[in-house]
Amino acid sequence: MKELKSIAECMIAAGYAKECASTYKCFRKYIVDEGIHRLGVEKVSSSKVKKMPSEVVEMKMRSWIDAVNVSMKTLFNGEKTLCDEVFEGFSVSLRESCFRDISKEGALLLLGFPESVAVRDKKNPNPKKIFTLLDMYVTITENLPAIESIFSFHSVSAVRSQALNSLNRLSESILSHLVEFESEIRKDSSKTVVPGGGVHPMTTSSMDHLSRLAEYSGILVNIIVKGSSSSAKTLLPKSYFNLSESDGCHHGSEVRVRFAWMVLVLLCKIDGKAEMYKDFSMQYLFLANNLQHVASRARSTSLKHLLGDEWIERHFEKVGQFARSYERLAWEPLASMCPKTEEMSPEEAKTQLEKFSECFESTCESQSMCVVPDQTLLEEMRSSIAEKLLPVYRDFYNAHSNAAMLAGMGGGWNVRYTPEDVAKYLSSELFSGKGVLEEEKSCVFRTSFGLVTARNASRRKKRSLSCRRF
Incomplete structure (x- = not known):
């Protein structure tokens, strides 16, 4: 130099x-x-x-x-x-x-x-x-x-x-790509039914995309605000996203609302894909699994800072509602077969226990392919179902099993499932997707007892953004 x-x-x-x-x-x-x-x-x-x-x-x-x-x-x-x-x-x-x-x-x-x-x-x-x-x-x-x-x-x-x-x-x-991302979700017409009501590939890929996008939220603030002809607030239904969770910055709230809107578009598509399952119980299991994945990814990534704790908590509560709906449709009929009455003849007790065994086998058969990939949700659902079913069955079993066995001795009948058998299945086999009970049975009744099928329900008209369960 x-x-x-x-x-x-x-x-x-x-x-x-x-x-x-x-x-x-x-x-x-x-x-x-x-x-x-x-x-x-x-x-x-x-x-x-x-x-x-x-x-x-x-x-x-x-x-x-x-x-x-x-x-x-x-x-x-x-x-x-x-x-x-x-x-x-x-x-x-x-x-x-x-x-x-x-x-x-x-x-x-x-x-x-x-x-x-x-x-x-x-x-x-x-x-x-x-x-x-x-x-x-x-x-x-x-x-x-x-x-x-x-x-x-x-x-x-x-x-x-x-x-x-x-x-x-x-x-x-970049704005064109954001619009295209939303459009691809809306236009997804795949008829693939995920086995066992598991997480749909569209849910996984979309949340991967949104989670990575959220890492660029600081840059997207300028891009979205500059490119928006109107406020993003007009996109969302009232009360869906609480703007009080934002930091008070107008530009920041625009980005938060835009992300909330894209997630809502995904949830509405999930809602539509749930209807491809014939059984209502499977629809709710599918919704629970997919919303659990959405909320979990939102909580564990940069989306948390955009959507807020209140949004995440509210959607986890919705997961619980879907899970309870599944349990009510798929498993509560079993509990109803254990009446709380002590006035029952041995023959009546034997018949009722036979019905319970047949229904239990049928329900296990129909639910054998069900999966819950998220470990936390898996444990919660197993525990919830056990809490609803085991106490009533144990009370009924303790009150009537001896009389029922005496009534069936002449015909070689025996009680098939003890409360311990039911508990073992619910705690280890349920939602594993492994198939039916690995125990020898003289007969399996392939009924759909305990399942409400969508074929018996009236068809609703499809809308461009149907989100009736979210």
């Missing part, structure tokens, strides 16, 4: 200022352009970007993020420092002219790439690509102070403008 400064001072003092500047620009511009090229940035038109395979564009986007960080911290910043040092003591116009001719073209090439990519993706949005676009947006935003400082001269104001234009284009493209 000292040697270059000495050369410049000598040439300018000798009357060769023009030649000095011209030579300096020529060599330094070559170095800057070569640096940009080595960072993987090249001039690509919007039409050429449109024709590129998605994986190639994705690779270039990732390469561009690294290139911007290196360029602003090292390449352009170093060039500005060198220019200021070499021509220190001379006119500002000389320094400005040198830096402009050396850096402007490369900077415009670098900061113009996001605009081409954003236009491409805005017309062909793919929710999976939103994260790379967000990373590009973050990269420009974080480097904006450096851009404004390095390219502070009026003659390079086009560089600052290009950075802002790219931010606006990226913002528009």
Whole structure:
């Protein structure tokens, strides 16, 4: 740097200022352009970007993020420092002219790439690509102070403008991807029925997407507020999302409401997919499993700060309601077969215990494929069902089993299930999806006792956003 400064001072003092500047620009511009090229940035038109395979564009986007960080911290910043040092003591116009001719073209090439990519993706949005676009947006935003400082001269104001234009284009493209994400959930028409009422793949993938999006909430504040023609509050039904949970910031509340709305769209789709199960009990088990997954992911990720504790607690309560509805439809009929009466003949007791055994086998058979993937919900449901069924069966068994066995001795009949047998199944086999009881039975009655089927219910008209159970 000292040697270059000495050369410049000598040439300018000798009357060769023009030649000095011209030579300096020529060599330094070559170095800057070569640096940009080595960072993987090249001039690509919007039409050429449109024709590129998605994986190639994705690779270039990732390469561009690294290139911007290196360029602003090292390449352009170093060039500005060198220019200021070499021509220190001379006119500002000389320094400005040198830096402009050396850096402007490369900077415009670098900061113009996001605009081409954003236009491409805005017309062909793919929710999976939103994260790379967000990373590009973050990269420009974080480097904006450096851009404004390095390219502070009026003659390079086009560089600052290009950075802002790219931010606006990226913002528009990101909004398009958000809309497309919501649209994909709404348009999902898969008829796949998840075995055992488990968590639907759509629920898993959507919550993965939303959880990752929530990590960008600080950036999405500016994007969503700028791109919204009207308040996001108008999207949600009244009382669904309590804005008092927000931090009082209008911009922050817009983002919170937008996320709450996207989750609601998912829940409404889950509600619709539940109706593909013929049995109402399975519908409620499906709803419980999927809402448990939604609420659990919301609680364990950045979504918690957006949706709030009250929202999460309210939806866990709804999980409990769905679980209780499942229990009522699938298991309470068993409890009703254990009347609280002591006035019963041995024959009546024998008949009633036979009915209970048959119904228990039938219910176990019909519920054998049911699953509850969440361990907490699994234990809660097993415990709840046991609390409702075991006490009434134990009381009935203790009161009438001896008489029933005496009444059935002549025909070789014996009580099939003790309270301990029922307890063992409920505590270890229920919701495991392993199938029917692994015990030898003389007969299994394949009835649907205890199950209410949707075929007997009136069909409701489908709506674009049906959410009757949420």
